[in-house]
Amino acid sequence: MFLEKIPEIENISKEEFLRSYVRPQLPVVVKGFAKHWPAYEKWDLDYIKSIAGERVVPLYDDRPVSHEDGFNEAHAEMKMAAYIDLLKSKPTNYRIFLYNLMKEVPGLQKDIRWPDLGLKLVKQLPMLFFGGAGSKVFMHFDIDLSNILHFHFHGEKRCVLFPPDQTDYLYKIPHSLISREDIDFDAPDYEKWPALKEARGYVADLEHGDMLYMPEGYWHYMKYVTPGFSMSLRSFPGKPANLMKAAYNVFVMRHYDNLMRRWKGQEWIDVKNERAVVETHRKLGITR
Numbered sequence: 511m512f513l514e515k516i517p518e519i520e521n522i523s524k525e526e527f528l529r530s531y532v533r534p535q536l537p538v539v540v541k542g543f544a545k546h547w548p549a550y551e552k553w554d555l556d557y558i559k560s561i562a563g564e565r566v567v568p569l570y571d572d573r574p575v576s577h578e579d580g581f582n583e584a585h586a587e588m589k590m591a592a593y594i595d596l597l598k599s600k601p602t603n604y605r606i607f608l609y610n611l612m613k614e615v616p617g618l619q620k621d622i623r624w625p626d627l628g629l630k631l632v633k634q635l636p637m638l639f640f641g642g643a644g645s646k647v648f649m650h651f652d653i654d655l656s657n658i659l660h661f662h663f664h665g666e667k668r669c670v671l672f673p674p675d676q677t678d679y680l681y682k683i684p685h686s687l688i689s690r691e692d693i694d695f696d697a698p699d700y701e702k703w704p705a706l707k708e709a710r711g712y713v714a715d716l717e718h719g720d721m722l723y724m725p726e727g728y729w730h731y732m733k734y735v736t737p738g739f740s741m742s743l744r745s746f747p748g749k750p751a752n753l754m755k756a757a758y759n760v761f762v763m764r765h766y767d768n769l770m771r772r773w774k775g776q777e778w779i780d781v782k783n784e785r786a787v788v789e790t791h792r793k794l795g796i797t798r
């Protein structure tokens with residue numbers, strides 16, 4: 511696995527962002543992008559606790575996908591106040607994933623400024639994500655293959671990205687958006703996962719107020735180095751082929767996968783996990 515550091519810049523114009531990053535579909539980090547937003551001063555875990563402490567939030571941990579759960583179904587729930595106390599007290603695997611907190615707590619919307627970077631952003635869907643020290647977000651790409659503007663707050667986070675053209679090396683699970691969940695993307699075992707040796711991706715370390723641009727359909731793995739939270743703004747894919755794939759994923763793939771989980775149970779999950787390896791090695795001519 512070869513990871514190149516994502517360029518970090520301080521400021522960017524709309525024209526430069528479109529020309530140098532969106533058109534060529536390359537990632538970039540804009541340091542302190544949010545520094546002129548109210549959120550930059552206000553957003554930390556205590557503030558979220560004070561404004562949303564009574565909300566019951568869905569939590570995910572890093573247990574492997576099971577046929578008993580639906581596609582992207584949460585594993586537990588807790589009051590936000592209790593969750594934030596947990597985050598602050600010790601490392602935890604519990605994460606909040608894809609939670610529309612802004613819809614639940616509209617007051618938060620006043621704290622951000624919609625960036626004018628030439629991307630048409632989906633205004634209904636500013637999603638928030640939270641994680642405890644050491645928690646990991648499995649390697650995946652997003653179902654709608656959007657361009658993602660990912661802002662981080664409070665803590666530090668490491669992001670590992672792969673462009674869609676690296677999919678063949680990533681042990682993608684069929685009918686799903688993830689890699690084999692038993693790969694440790696911090697220190698991959700190349701004996702077990704030889705294809706990963708060839709993969710070429712990117713790495714970025716985010717701090718409070720930074721923005722990471724993830725182009726369409728990019729794979730991403732994230733690790734919360736310290737407790738913190740992030741917000742993703744999205745812009746639907748500009749490439750017609752990606753729009754088609756997004757529609758397929760949303761309207762066909764996930765329903766088919768849910769149906770198979772109900773019909774075949776754990777066998778369906780096991781078969782897909784096995785196929786991820788067999789198909790990756792066959793495509794690359796790896797014989798073992």
Ligand SMILES: O=C(O)CCC(=O)C(=O)O
Pocket residue numbers: 605606607639640641647652658660730732740742
């Ligand atoms: O940081 C996270 O918890 C996940 C972020 C993510 O997957 C996304 O923004 O699409």
Ligand SMILES: [Fe+2]
Pocket residue numbers: 650651652730
């Ligand atoms: Fe994602």
